[in-house]
Amino acid sequence: MAEKLGPEKRHSFLHGGQKVFEWDQTLEEVNIYITLPPNVPTKLFHCKIQSKHLEVGIKGNPPYLNHDLTSPVKTDDSFWTIEDDILHVTLQKREKGQTWSSPIQGQGQLDPLVADQEQKRLMLQRFQEENPGFDFSQAQFSGNCPDPRTFMGGIRSD
Numbered sequence: 001m002a003e004k005l006g007p008e009k010r011h012s013f014l015h016g017g018q019k020v021f022e023w024d025q026t027l028e029e030v031n032i033y034i035t036l037p038p039n040v041p042t043k044l045f046h047c048k049i050q051s052k053h054l055e056v057g058i059k060g061n062p063p064y065l066n067h068d069l070t071s072p073v074k075t076d077d078s079f080w081t082i083e084d085d086i087l088h089v090t091l092q093k094r095e096k097g098q099t100w101s102s103p104i105q106g107q108g109q110l111d112p113l114v115a116d117q118e119q120k121r122l123m124l125q126r127f128q129e130e131n132p133g134f135d136f137s138q139a140q141f142s143g144n145c146p147d148p149r150t151f152m153g154g155i156r157s158d
Helices: 112-130
Strands: 012-014 018-023 029-035 045-050 053-058 065-068 072-083 084-091
Touching: 018 053, 045 072, 053 084
Parallel strands: none
Antiparallel strands: 012 018, 018 029, 029 084, 045 053, 053 065, 072 084
C-alpha cells in the first residue's frame, strides 16, 4: 500500500521555459532532482542546505540555485547525492505532513488543482501510517481534515 501513496510523478520547476529542476514530496521530505550539465566532474558540484535556504552550484561559479525554502527543514537529516548525472537533494521537513506548494519560497507554485491533489495524497498517506491495517485506498476526501490534536473533542491530557 505504501508504494501507491508515494509521489506518482515529479513536478517540474520551470523558469523562462527551461526546466530548472524536478521535485516531489512525501509526508516527511521534499526531494529535488537537478540534471547536471555534461562534462563537469561531479567533485566540483556543491550543495549547502540550511534550515530555510538552499544553495546548489559548481565551485568557483555563481550558484545555480540560491533561494529560501518554502518551509524550514531539519538540516541534520537532510542530504544530497549525485547518481546518474542527477543531483538529488533530500530535504527533511521540520513539520511532518505539511504540504509544500513548491520547494522554493514564492516561485514555481503548483496550480491550485495539483496542490489540492497533492494535499489529499499526503492526507491519505498520513491516515494509512497512523492506522496500519486499514485500507484507505478508496477513501474520498473533501479537503477538510480535522486537526488530529483536537479531533477528540478538545480532550487534553495536560
